[in-house]
Amino acid sequence: MTHHSDQRAYFFKIDTTIKKIRNALQKRLNEAGIDLTVDQWVLIDHISRDEGTSQNSLAEVTYKDPPTVTRIVDLLEKKGLVERRMAAGDRRKFNLFLTAKGESTYTKAFPIVAEIRRIGWGDLSEADYQQFVRLMDSIYNNFSDKE
Template sequence: MTQEQFSKYSFLLDRTARKVKQYAQQKFNLGDFDITVDQWLVLKNLSENELLSQTELAQLVFKDHPTLTRIIDILCKKGYVERVPHPQDRRSFQLHLTTIGVSKVKELKPQIAQIREKAWENLNEQDFEEFKRILNTIYTNLEE
């Protein structure tokens, strides 16, 4: 692959990722979800895991610590997330959803699934499999 082809494909990948996030955030705003796409990623990952440290959560949502701290602070103020002292490390906390947070995730899951389905319209099963294979290859190429 030439450098020019690589640049074009990288641009397409980046442009598409930004468009997906922009579209989702627009729908979140119109749906009055009371959260952002990034906040949803945190809530969703906390709903799928019992207790997570901030470091573990940062790895799951691909956010740096300062950005994730801001997101968590907002979600705590909204009553969706709670910090609890880590049982083995007094200097750190574990994160979990509050009862209100669990309800919020249950409420939004079907609506967010519909938003995601829009991006996948007009693609068949073979398209999905090839797309998954390509993305996994790119990801693996960049792992250290």
């Protein structure tokens, strides 16, 4: 891209778009009376798909930091949605599980998240999705490559 006056725009567009998505999802969760933040949903989603996972493993797959995961798991535990169990064979680790209440919350939240995904994607096509992935991966990798 040559140096146009709008060269600032791509950071900004990504930033405002992700904020818009997060806010829309949070609003729907609130309206549905589901006591979950977006990031809390991200964690229970991953725990549900990989019961017994450790916190560091969760941090890795969600691209969150270990301290952030610690705090979100604290909140989820306090709400009674997630349970920490000592890992057999490694006393440093916890294995994470959804409680019955956690499962039920997950089940209630899932269709709302799916709906927001649908709304956001609108009538964009599969070809659009491939473009999207190509562009995002390209930007991402441009930073991974150099250092």
